[in-house]
Amino acid sequence: MTRLVLAVARDTEERILEPLLERGHDVLARLGLLDDVAEVIARTNPDALIADGDVMTEDLLSHCDDSGCRVVAVCSDETQRRHIARLGLREHVDVGASIAQLEASLAGPDLGSGREEASRGVVTAVWGPAGAPGRTTIAISLAAELAELGARVCLIDADTWSASIAQMLGMLDESPGFAAACRLAGQGALTHDELDRISERYPVSQGTLSVLTGLTRSSRWPELTQSRVTDTIEMCRHWADHVVIDTGFSLESDEEISSDLFAPRRNAATLAALRASDRVLAIGRADPIGISRYLRSHVDLLDVVAGIPVHTVMNRVRSGPVGLAAVSQITSTLQRFGGIDKPTLIGHDERAADAALLEGRVLREVSPRSPVVASVRGLARAMMPEADVPATRRERRARSARSRSTRAWHVSGRATSSP
Template identity: 35%
Template sequence: MSLTVVVLGREEKLVREIESYRGELIVIRICDEPAEAIAVCTVESVDVLLVAERRLLPPMEQIDNLRMQRTIVVLRDREATGENATPGLLEVADSMSMIELEASILQEQRGMEAYSELAPESGNTSFGAEGRQPGRIICFWGAAGSPGRSTVALNYAAEAAVAGQSVVILDADTYAASIAIQLGMIDESASIAQICRVVDGNAKDAARLNAACMAVEVGDGSMLVATGIPRASRWPEVRAAALRRAVQILRSHHALVVVDVAPYIELDEQLTFDTMAPQRNAVTVEMLRCADEVMMVVAADSVGLPRAIRALDELEDRVPGIEVKIVFNKLGVANSGRSPRRRVMEAWERFGPTHLVVGSLPNDNEVCSAAILAGSPLLEIAPKSSLRSSIQQLAGIKSTDSTRKGASRRFERSR
């Protein structure tokens, strides 16, 4: 079985070694620039991209894309340690013989095949710390128009934390991050961007990712918060590939990873560039793909329902195969008339897609406004409110009403 190889870098000696070896490796193209090599690998479904110099190494997002199409990226470098610090990248010493190089590539290919066969569809690909079962990734998404997904995501995470779970919540909304604001935090450093930088530096330990987050006490529990970007212009700092890897690392050390994302899933940027370009909406799409559960928060009114139906149609077209659970929010007589839940369910069953409805949350603007004003979750401001009880049910937590109203909270950097 022959393996097609694209060599990135003008290393004539390397090409001569491959050709004189007469093994399974066959060089089909020599490229000077990463963009050219990526294009060739994408169009011709190349087996191996052999990078001759570290300075020519493609960005992490492109390495991930090549791995998804089953192209092995190999870096020959004199400083290679033999350990694959970057997932999807095989680093080998430039002194390695061709027979050893071929054996390493074949081993990597067999590992890639086994990986694709064993990996579940949910994206759960590894066991957690000390061999325990990894935690869950829950992504809160919704159509444009403020259906309340950030509020639901925050309070869902807070309820899980008070129930004793180890929780991390990430604000991955690249348009209008709001988790920090709802918690009364001022964080210009943007923990979510710091997390991406940590992963880009090939760090794979959860301690450094935890340290980039803020430890927040909620009621009798605590959770880690990765604050979002304070200005929308900083969206290139939040990279989809880096964030996906960070989430996978975090899930191996925490019981629950909650991700709040933007509503937009269009990936039209690729139409305006000759090469792979950063995509603002790629973060949302990547989080939807890797999540174990996707909660779609739908505003239960005459505007929110049609928007949600159209958004689900777009999701099926652009990112097929994702199972979505529906959470109706802002349910009330003023929005839907008498018997609001029954009316909304009838409308959804008549016009909406056949997705499972897992929750109905009442419209309580007064309580939500008080919570935002105080910079606290509902369990601290209105522990006996119907909205808080509904979110507890959504999270599968039995209500105890033990939280004291107005409980204090301290913020600190995670250690």
């Protein structure tokens, strides 16, 4: 039996109150919107508090910590879930959760509030050399696939040379979100609430995809200084499960070409993003010129990231510029001249890319069967192995065939063994 205080909306209370009482729990108090929850906690000394997400505050959570009162938040939307995550509250359920799920949250290993250190998301930088290898397309597609797997994803356009994510997603780019975030970071005023305000939301069916759009004019690149970019990425890391950054192409250290050591650096945003990432997807174009450019730049990239894992992705694979057995030729060339093993090869689908650009939408929406979508989905699944990924049609078909084969074997076995 758990001694409870309820501070939830009336419809939620009506749904859970009777089942809780039937299961032997003792409800000490049922609070309204104007009640002082902390005062009731101090007076009744309950084992646990069940409260709506917007009821919880830092002070109330600290008071529950001091009182040894476990807290379970009931969240009705993504805004409340983000609020709870910012407070560091581990135990929460959706507003429509069953009584069994609610009891499972109540029956935690301890009676503390369940607060934990703020989670750290995974930062993936998407880089590619000059020559339009499709870096932005891959970054957008990867962010969308991660979101469709249920993650909270932040997509950042950090390209100081040719920012284009806003245009490709059909978003208004009058106010560059990433530059605004960097300015706030420079003032020490960047918070999760500010990121919610300045980011653009792209609609997805499962998780959330928030976009920090790039510079509206490339001449504004001095706004993206190294320290500001680093601080902004670190804040985004605690704001989202996955951060995907579309970087610029140039890896030059600007101080080598400037006599003023204190002048702004145009490539600082790219270098800072690469060094702040947990992994780098390096995109190359799968034709003789693109492969040559990639191999020359790959060495410089490894020097810049200094030990951060780099995964090679060769984009726009087709037999036209490479010849027969294009996959084999590309793979062997990368291994022979760059020591690059197991690259991801993405087929060429110009029709799907054109349709996505025309409609200002992600590839998976305009052409879900595109080989590009399938390859990027594989990258996303590798980044989220714990995700509950629905089976594809081919997987369901194979599973059904195995099931029919097993049933046939059993029937045949019974037939041969019958008298």
